[in-house]
Every structure is written in C-alpha cells, then in structure tokens.
Amino acid sequence: MIEKSDGQDSPLFFKTWRRAYIVVLSELVILILLFYFLSRTFQ
Amino acid sequence: MRTLDWIVLGLTLLSIVFYGIYKGRGSRNIKGFLLADRQMRWYTVAFSIMATQASAITFTSTPGQAYTDGMRFVQYYFGLPIAMVILCVTAVPIFHKLGVFTAYEYLEHRFDVKTRTLTSAIFLVSRGLGAGMTIYAPSVILSVMLGWDIRLTSTLIGGIVIIYTTSGGVKAVNWTDFQQLLIIMFGMCVAFVMTIALLPKGIGFVDALHVAGGMGKLNLVDFSFDLSNKYNFWSGIIGGLFVALAYFGTDQSQVQRYLTGQSITQSRLGLIFNGMAKVPMQFFILLLGAMVFVFYQFEQPPLFFNPVESANVKESSAGKVYSLLEQQHAVVFREKELRLRTYLEARKSGSPGQVEQAQASLVESQSRVDQVHAEAARIVRETRGSAAGNDTNYIFLSFVMKYLPAGLVGLVLACIFAATMSSSSSELSALATCSIVDVYKRHVKTDGDETHYLNISRIMMAGWGVYGIVFAQFAGGLGSLVEAVNIMGSLFYGTMLGIFLLAFYFKRMGGTATFWGGVVSQVTVLGLFALEYILKMFSLSWLWYPVVGCGVVFAVALLVDGISNLRAGRSIPA
Numbered sequence: 001m002i003e004k005s006d007g008q009d010s011p012l013f014f015k016t017w018r019r020a021y022i023v024v025l026s027e028l029v030i031l032i033l034l035f036y037f038l039s040r041t042f043q
Numbered sequence: 044m045r046t047l048d049w050i051v052l053g054l055t056l057l058s059i060v061f062y063g064i065y066k067g068r069g070s071r072n073i074k075g076f077l078l079a080d081r082q083m084r085w086y087t088v089a090f091s092i093m094a095t096q097a098s099a100i101t102f103t104s105t106p107g108q109a110y111t112d113g114m115r116f117v118q119y120y121f122g123l124p125i126a127m128v129i130l131c132v133t134a135v136p137i138f139h140k141l142g143v144f145t146a147y148e149y150l151e152h153r154f155d156v157k158t159r160t161l162t163s164a165i166f167l168v169s170r171g172l173g174a175g176m177t178i179y180a181p182s183v184i185l186s187v188m189l190g191w192d193i194r195l196t197s198t199l200i201g202g203i204v205i206i207y208t209t210s211g212g213v214k215a216v217n218w219t220d221f222q223q224l225l226i227i228m229f230g231m232c233v234a235f236v237m238t239i240a241l242l243p244k245g246i247g248f249v250d251a252l253h254v255a256g257g258m259g260k261l262n263l264v265d266f267s268f269d270l271s272n273k274y275n276f277w278s279g280i281i282g283g284l285f286v287a288l289a290y291f292g293t294d295q296s297q298v299q300r301y302l303t304g305q306s307i308t309q310s311r312l313g314l315i316f317n318g319m320a321k322v323p324m325q326f327f328i329l330l331l332g333a334m335v336f337v338f339y340q341f342e343q344p345p346l347f348f349n350p351v352e353s354a355n356v357k358e359s360s361a362g363k364v365y366s367l368l369e370q371q372h373a374v375v376f377r378e379k380e381l382r383l384r385t386y387l388e389a390r391k392s393g394s395p396g397q398v399e400q401a402q403a404s405l406v407e408s409q410s411r412v413d414q415v416h417a418e419a420a421r422i423v424r425e426t427r428g429s430a431a432g433n434d435t436n437y438i439f440l441s442f443v444m445k446y447l448p449a450g451l452v453g454l455v456l457a458c459i460f461a462a463t464m465s466s467s468s469s470e471l472s473a474l475a476t477c478s479i480v481d482v483y484k485r486h487v488k489t490d491g492d493e494t495h496y497l498n499i500s501r502i503m504m505a506g507w508g509v510y511g512i513v514f515a516q517f518a519g520g521l522g523s524l525v526e527a528v529n530i531m532g533s534l535f536y537g538t539m540l541g542i543f544l545l546a547f548y549f550k551r552m553g554g555t556a557t558f559w560g561g562v563v564s565q566v567t568v569l570g571l572f573a574l575e576y577i578l579k580m581f582s583l584s585w586l587w588y589p590v591v592g593c594g595v596v597f598a599v600a601l602l603v604d605g606i607s608n609l610r611a612g613r614s615i616p617a
Binding site (some may be wrong): 010014023024025031035039043 | 085117121124125127128131132252253255256257259261262263276311318319322323
C-alpha cells in the first residue's frame with residue numbers, strides 16, 4: 001500500500017524502491033567487510 | 044591566527060548569514076516558515092539531515108577519539124543505514140500523508156492528546172538540554188584555541204543562528220545546512236591532504252596505515268560480544284540501529300528535515316543518501332584522526348593538548364611535577380621514535396619475526412608515552428577539576444593551529460563554526476515548531492490566525508536561541524554533569540521510539556496503554572541511569588539504554604492493554 005501510494009516521481013537511478021534499499025544494505029555489508037580486511041591487513 | 048585566516052573565517056561566517064537570509068525570504072505563513080512550504084528537493088533534505096547530525100563535536104572530538112582510542116567508533120554507525128530503510132518504508136509515507144508539522148502531531152491522530160503531549164514534552168526536555176550543549180561544547184574549545192572569552196564565542200555562534208533562523212525559518216535552515224556541509228567537507232578534505240603531506244619524507248600513505256595499524260588505531264571491526272564494551276559490531280548494529288531509529292524517526296530536529304521534502308520520494312531519497320554517505324564520512328573523519336596520530340609519531344606532541352589548562356597547571360603548586368613530566372615525556376617520545384624507525388625498516392627488509400619483535404617493542408614504548416600522558420591528565424584533573432582532565436577534544440585543533448598553513452587554519456575553524464550552526468539552527472527550529480504546534484497552538488491559543496502564529500514562531504525561535512546562548516554561558520559551572528548531559532539523548536530515545544513503534548506496527552494498541560508504557564519506561568531508564576552513574580552499581584554501554592527503554596514501553600503497554608482487554612472480554616492485540 002505504501003509503495004503504490006508514492007506515484008509522484010521515480011526514485012532516480014534506483015528505478016524501484018526495493019532496489020534502492022538493497023543498494024543501501026549491500027553497501028553496508030561491503031563496508032563492514034572492507035573495514036574488517038583493512039584492520040587485518042594493517043595490524 | 045594570521046590575517047588570511049581571519050579573512051577566510053570572517054567571509055565564511057558572513058556568507059552563511061547572507062545566504063540564509065537570501066534563501067529564506069518570502070515565508071508568509073507557518074507552513075512556509077516551519078516546513079519550507081514542503082518544497083525541498085532530495086539533495087537539500089539529505090545535506091540538511093547530515094549537517095544537523097554532524098555537530099562541531101563530530102569534527103573536533105572524532106579525530107581525537109581515533110588518536111586516543113582508534114577507529115572503532117565507526118561501528119556506532121553500522122545500524123544507521125538499516126534505520127534509514129525502515130524509516131523510508133514506515134515513517135516517511137505516514138508523516139507525509141497526514142501532512143503533520145511535528146512527529147508528535149501524528150501520535151494524536153493515532154492515539155490521543157495525552158500521548159502526544161507526553162512525547163513532545165520528553166522531546167522538549169531532552170533536546171532543550173542538547174541545544175544548550177550544542178553551542179556550549181564547541182564554544183569552550185574555540186575559546187581555548189582562539190583565546191576568546193566563552194561568552195563572546197557562544198554569543199557569536201548563537202547570534203548568527205538567531206539572525207537567519209528567525210528571518211527565514213526552516214527554508215533558511217535547510218539551505219544554510221546545505222552550504223555548511225559543503226564548507227565542512229571541503230575543509231576536512233583539505234585538512235586530510237595536508238596531514239598526509241606533512242608526514243616526513245619517505246613516509247607515504249601506505250606506510251602511515253602500517254604505523255596506525257601496528258599501533259592498534261585501525262581497530263575498525265570487533266565481532267566479540269560484550270555489553271560493557273562501548274563500541275563493537277553488536278552494540279553498533281543493534282544499539283546503533285535503535286539510536287538511529289529514535290533519532291531520525293522521533294526527534295523533531297531530524298523529522299522536520301525530511302518533512303520539508305517536496306514529496307514522499309524526495310524525503311525518502313534524502314534518507315537513502317544519508318544511509319549511504321554517513322558510514323564512509325565517519326570513517327574518513329576517523330582516518331584523519333589516525334593520520335594525525337601518525338604525524339605525532341614523528342613530531343613530538345604537547346604533553347597535554349589543552350594549552351590553557353596546561354599553562355594553568357604550570358603556574359599552580361603542581362607546576363614543578365608537571366615540568367618534570369614534560370622532560371620525561373620528551374625522553375620516552377625520542378625512544379619511541381627510534382623504535383618506530385626500526386619497525387619501519389623491519390617492514391621493508393626484515394623477516395616476519397623481526398617485524399613482530401619491532402612492533403611489540405614499539406607498542407610497549409607507546410604504552411610508556413600513554414602512561415606519562417595519563418599522569419599529566421591526572422595532575423590536571425586534581426588541580427583544575429575533573430572536566431579539565433580530558434584533552435581529546437583539543438588534539439585535532441591543536442594540530443591544525445600549529446601545523447597548517449595560513450588560510451587553512453581559518454578554513455578549518457570556519458568548518459567548526461559551520462558545524463555548530465548547522466546543528467544548532469535545526470535544533471532551534473525543531474524546538475520552536477514543537478513549542479508552537481504541540482503546545483501553544485494545541486493547548487494555549489487554538490483560534491489564532493496565520494500572522495499571529497508566524498509572529499509567535501519567530502519569537503519562539505529567537506527565544507530558544509537566547510536560551511542556548513545563556514545555557515552556554517553558565518554550563519561551565521556544571522562540571523562533570525556536562526558528560527551526563529551528553530548521554531542525555533540515549534535516556535529519552537528508547538521511550539520515544541517505543542511509543543512510535545507501537546503506533547506504526549500495533550494497529551489495535553490503545554492510547555492509554557501506550558501512555559503508561561511511556562511513563563514507566565522513562566522512569567525505569569532514568570532509574571537505571573542513576574544506579575549506574577550515581578550509585579555505580581553496574582556498567583552498561585549507553586548505546587543499550589534505548590533498547591531497554593523501548594523494550595519497557597512494549598512490555599508495559601502490552602500488559603496494560605492485555606489486562607484491559609481481558610476485563611472487557613476481548614482478545615490480546617497483535
């Protein structure tokens with residue numbers, strides 16, 4: 001219901017909200033992994 | 044400070060005032076004044092959200108934190124992107140559809156007036172204290188570094204904010220936040236490049252990372268579960284999620300930012316951008332602190348980074364002991380520097396065993412430097428009071444003032460002023476909006492016209508600004524209470540979040556049950572705080588307080604609702 005009600009304009013390059021949310025959460029996972037390996041490499 | 048620094052600082056402050064007045068012109072009703080006519084695009088919303096959260100303390104204290112404690116603080120932000128997604132799905136569409144001015148207005152639609160009033164009162168108390176601190180904390184630091192009277196610094200910061208917020212309202216706040224964040228990011232990037240450039244010849248960025256990592260400063264992720272450990276993966280992802288949900292979903296100073304969005308899409312994109320940019324931004328600021336740490340491995344740092352307190356102790360009866368400590372500090376520093384060179388040479392040409400041995404020797408040497416610093420801090424604390432014994436906030440600015448070239452010092456100081464103003468202006472506008480919409484317009488004068496409410500809104504904004512300045516003048520007398528005020532947000536967020544989560548997800552939950560859940564939760568969290576900080580009965584990271592507060596709201600509300608349903612012969616809601 002929430003998704004359908006927002007028909008004013010599209011979420012830019014994400015195209016769909018589901019994709020936008022996946023991008024945000026994937027970026028977080030990648031950053032955590034990156035931080036982990038950065039800590040390990042330079043310890 | 045050289046002439047060029049004063050010019051850069053002065054021009055930046057003037058540009059903020061004029062830009063705010065220019066962008067904020069034309070507000071003729073309270074929708075325009077308090078919600079910018081809901082005409083903001085996503086990038087203005089996003090920058091305003093980020094600038095509001097990033098206070099001056101973020102840019103003074105965070106690099107210092109990386110210097111002393113390493114980069115593990117970044118984990119505190121791991122819950123934030125998840126919170127942004129949850130808020131995009133739940134809060135944003137609901138707030139937009141109802142066309143509310145404050146988040147608490149929604150609670151009256153959903154529950155009743157007493158729940159709305161309780162929550163807005165909790166906000167006014169917690170954010171009111173926070174608004175004073177937002178001006179006070181950087182004013183102290185800037186006063187020490189510039190040699191100004193704190194009354195002058197806090198009045199200058201508060202005065203500029205009052206001018207453009209009362210003149211242009213939220214439109215001015217959002218646009219100046221946008222401008223201020225650009226200034227801040229530019230200034231911090233330049234400071235980062237300069238810090239790397241100031242490292243000794245032959246020491247590149249990768250070497251610097253090896254030094255920082257070898258000395259335990261790149262401790263970015265810790266997966267061990269420990270409730271008393273302030274910053275680890277679990278406290279960040281769970282506690283940080285609750286703090287971020289509460290801050291961005293229930294704190295009017297943030298909700299107001301995305302309520303100004305042109306549409307649900309624009310508001311959501313603002314939050315999404317914040318979710319993507321916040322963790323890298325904090326990482327970058329912490330990395331800057333780690334690089335300052337590396338710089339001070341080759342250049343002897345002061346024994347204590349607060350120059351005023353250091354000078355005061357030298358003139359006191361503890362002056363002789365302090366001078367001896369300074370000599371000892373110079374000796375242990377030179378010894379450490381030699382071991383650092385050995386470590387770097389071992390990295391280039393030695394065996395893994397030699398590297399390990401050199402690293403252990405270096406870490407041991409660093410611990411001796413830390414011991415001397417801790418002893419100096421103890422003397423400062425005993426001579427000048429407990430609040431004076433922490434110099435973390437002065438590390439970065441002390442470095443900037445001493446080593447950055449003319450012009451850049453002014454730029455970094457302009458960043459600190461801009462960061463203070465961006466947070467402070469959002470807080471003032473949120474406090475004024477809540478005072479007007481949830482208190483004055485709802486309980487005091489319900490039949491006023493637009494002009495009346497607009498005029499009262501301006502007076503409220505100025506009033507909260509004056510309060511912030513006055514608080515900053517007297518906050519020094521609070522001593523160690525200042526630390527408690529800093530933790531204050533976490534004491535109230537759990538209750539507010541619990542109430543909003545019940546509103547969003549428990550369709551059949553009643554207002555009375557939620558109200559009592561809120562009251563019991565607030566009393567419980569304040570009681571736990573007293574047991575921990577006053578009676579010292581246990582140790583719990585403050586990141587867990589919102590989790591506890593939220594849990595108590597749920598437990599009590601479900602219990603009260605269950606009992607009333609059983610009495611009425613109905614089933615328990617879900």
